[in-house]
């Protein structure tokens with residue numbers, strides 16, 4: 494719909510002015526919308542049941558996480574050419590997809606962003622939900638690595654079947670487990686996000702060339718072990734692919750300890766008197782990776 498379109502809710506009567514399209518997906522269009530001087534994200538749906546399902550999940554999350562301001566702000570229909578179009582209004586999540594942020598700001602931010610994503614997942618898991626559809630487009634990153642999630646269409650109560658997922662992030666696709674909503678489902682997808690964000694070309698080539706019966710985490714680990722950006726978190730990736738954390742708090746702790754270890758390795762590597770250029774390069778990449786993380790670990 495063109496910017497400037499006015500949307501008036503039939504039931505709640507609130508009026509919004511559409512400013513621009515923020516994004517589009519399988520379930521609808523999301524617009525930046527203004528009501529007075531405030532800006533919101535408005536999702537207009539194709540299917541009433543899908544949109545209602547997402548709004549219900551957002552309302553339950555707001556209820557479960559009462560300590561923070563509500564994310565879901567309005568749910569209504571409006572009339573367009575004699576047809577009712579369902580919509581809901583939420584807070585704007587600022588930022589850009591994780592891989593764009595890493596390309597722009599440098600892969601040394603992976604440590605901070607990865608930890609913040611795990612913290613957000615930990616809150617969701619504690620409230621009894623699994624995010625389900627973790628993927629690059631749904632993890633938005635802004636100032637100093639702050640992480641926000643969008644698209645709650647995949648959020649599923651723990652124990653049910655995941656409602657919505659993206660094939661290459663799905664552990665079922667990689668023969669690494671079921672599609673039951675468990676915290677480990679999100680750990681796997683988070684690990685895939687980091688492979689995708691730092692080594693997308695090789696990952697896509699792998700998915701195109703592997704026979705379905707050969708899809709297995711060991712193939713993913715080959716990518717991880719030959720990717721310098723992921724070397725510091727290699728043991729975390731192994732455990733995430735195998736679902737081997739006690740809970741998401743444990744996954745956060747292990748991520749931090751990987752960063753600390755990388756920090757120590759970088760210091761040790763730079764402490765030698767004579768450094769070959771290979772060692773120097775390795776140390777430089779490690780220092781780059783951990784410098785943001787170290788500052789953050791000290792002051793966070």
Ligand SMILES: Nc1ncnc2c1ncn2[C@@H]1O[C@H](COP(=O)(O)OP(=O)(O)OP(=O)(O)O)[C@@H](O)[C@H]1O
Nearest residue numbers: 516517518519520521523534584585586630643644
């Ligand atoms: N609250 C928000 N703040 C800012 N941008 C948003 C917000 N919600 C959605 N977006 C943008 O709109 C895009 C599409 O939204 P969303 O993912 O909810 O649609 P979808 O139809 O469920 O997509 P998909 O096909 O990936 O499931 C997102 O990738 C994001 O860029």
